Structure formats: structure tokens, C-alpha cells
Amino acid sequence: KRAFNFCAGPAALPEAVLQRAQAELLDWQGKGLSVMEMSHRSDEYVAIAEKAEQDLRDLLAIPSNYKVLFLQGGASQQFAEIPLNLLPEDGVADYVETGIWSKKSLEEARRFGNINVAASAKAYDYFAIPGQNEWALSKNAAYLHYASNETIGGLQFDWVPEVGDVPLVVDMSSDILSRPLDVSRFGLIYAGAQKNIGPSGLVVVIVREDLLGRARSICPTMLNYKIAADNGSMYNTPATFSWYLSGLVFEWLKKQGGVEAMEKLNKAKKDLLYGYIDKSDFYTNPIATNARSWMNVPFRLADERLDKAFLEGADARGLLNLKGHRSVGGMRASIYNAVGLDAVEALVAFMTEFEKEQG
Ligand code: PLP
DSSP states (O other): OOOEEOOSSSOOOOHHHHHHHHHHSSSGGGSSSOGGGSOTTSHHHHHHHHHHHHHHHHHHTOOTTEEEEEEESHHHHHHHHHHHHHOOTTOEEEEEEOSHHHHHHHHHHTTTSEEEEEEEGGGGTTSSOOOGGGOOOOSSOSOEEEESEETTTTEEOSSOOOOTTSOEEEEOTTTTTSSOOOGGGOSEEEEESTTTTSSTTEEEEEEEGGGTTOOOTTSOGGGOHHHHHHTTTOSSOOOHHHHHHHHHHHHHHHHHTHHHHHHHHHHHHHHHHHHHHHHOSSEEOOSOGGGBOSSEEEEEESSGGGHHHHHHHHHHTTEEOOBOOTTTOSEEEEOOTTSOHHHHHHHHHHHHHHHHHHO
8 A cells, every 4th residue: 555655855656657667667568678778769769758758748838949858967957057058157147045945056056157146035034935026136137047836945936027038947846747837938947857747867957949059168068958959868878767757747647637637636735734734723834825835835833842743643644754854844745746635635634633632
């Protein structure tokens, strides 16, 4: 029996996807070998890779002037790859800091050039996102970077910044595919796979074509978007199995009704969990209502001395990985696409029971 897994990442994957991967593991479609053992240049594998890309394009209605890249190094490698490709040596890039991930990305970018922190949620103790009227944007920014969902703090944008012609670059690692998205508003979208896409290590980059070919001369070949795009993300051997498994997730998502169906499901899940937390005096979530993450719900118990008992009780009921990130403590329930409403119902039932016993 599978547990309810609230891990922030690598996160729960749809059971049907894992079953299909298991069924195909030793013998992919009668070929007598595993996808892991195929040449990435074989017709079979190229078809797998192309189908995955097409399904992702369909799910997000990605316009034809965008390239979709399946790269390695996780989302963290993008923190360097973005300035190396998009920030001229004498240029400036704007960054909005709303938590640990956007801070990491701007600190890495500083190694490569002039970074302006246009806004920081620090002013609100990371409980709210500064409105755009509070941002100090540069005159000629090469791009503006932000993280649409801070996985650790549980802070999510429910709006898209308006920055005119400045390309918007967004880290969507923990909320891509969770609801519909207008790709045309962005210059570049990137997402580490290990939440709503597939296995870790892989990072998906969706980049507008006019942003290709601007890399600095020192940009390593493997980090150059244009080289990746010109080679179909196969300049070297790609993460073939992760790419294949992500393709199975995209197929599954389409069968569920796509991102519109995910939006309905994810809204029901977050409404149930935040609704319960807000009603209770025993659990709290401090985030401003309009900035609460649909994907990562941090919460605290009235008395942190009960944290251990809470986690042990949850574990015993098959509710796993609820411990908050080590940097913030408390609890965190990550409720990505593959975490069903039944999981959130089971969590709320346990939280109710625990509150009755200990509250
Ligand atoms: N950005 C966000 C929003 C994340 O949640 C994470 C990881 O959890 C990362 C970046 C880093 O991803 P990776 O571990 O793939 O480098």
C-alpha cells in the first residue's frame, strides 16, 4: 500500500505513471530492453522525447516561437545559466526576492554581473509579496527574475509582473503545471522536474527564441541555451530515463483533463487545508491570504514541543514527509498534482484528531 507522501521534492508521482514505468522497465514495448538502455539517438528514443515535448506544449499551449529544453543540473544550475546567457557583461538584471530560492538565484547571478534587488519580501518577514508599486526597477534591465512559488516559505505569486519589454524570467520549479499559464508573458520559464514533472536532475526550460544566441563568450558549451536548442537538448547524452518518465507524467496530466482540471483539484485541496488551519486555534499559517501557496502549505502547531508527537502520529498513519524545511521548522504539506484530495482529507482528519487529543 502506498503512503500519502507530502514531500516537497523529490515529490509524489502519479501511481499510474509508476505502474506503467514498472511494466515497461525490462521490456519497452516489445523491444526487449529498457528505455534506460536505449541510445538517445535511436528512432524509438527520439520518438519518446519528441512526444514528451509535444505533450508539454499541448498542456501549456506553448507558442511556436518558444523552444522547450530538457536539460540537466536541476533548477540550481539555471541560477548561473540565466545570467551567462542573458546578462551582458556591462548590463544589469532585476531580481525580486521572496524567499530562499529567489535569494539563492540572485546570489549566484551576482557572480556574473550587476544585480539589482528590485524588491524583497524581507520587509514583510516573508509573509507577503511586495506589490509592484513598491518595486525599484532598473532603467534598462536585461531581464527581471522572480520565483512564482517559494517552496520553503510557501509564498506564491497569484499575479504576473508587468515589466513592459523586459523579458520576465521565472523559476516555476514548484508550481508549473498546477494551473493554466500564459506562456507568452514570459521570456524564460524554468522548472526543476522533481515536483510536478518527474524525477530529479532534469530541468525543463521554456525560452522565447529571440533570447537565444546572446550568451557570453565564456559561457560553457553545456550551459548555452542556443547550443541546447540547436541540438534538440541532445548536445550530449540527456537524462533519458527522467525525460521518458516526465513524458509519462505529461500523458497522465492530459488524461486527467490538463492544467484546467489540476487547477480545480489543487484549489479544492488548498481550500480544505487552509480552511481547516484558519478555523483552528491550534494550527497557524502566517502568510497573507493572496500570497499563500497552493502547492506548499507550511503550518505551525500552537506548541512546538508537540512537533515530534505530531510527526510520529502522522507517520504511523502513512502521512509522510510533513516536517518543515530545516531552515524554518514547523510543518509543511506539499500538495502537488499527484497528491490527491484523499491525501489532504486524510491529513485534515489526522490534524483534527491530534488537536482534540492535545489541544
Ligand atoms: N527553485 C525552487 C523554487 C525549488 O523549490 C528548488 C528545489 O526544491 C530549486 C529551485 C532547486 O532545484 P534543484 O534541486 O533541482 O536544483
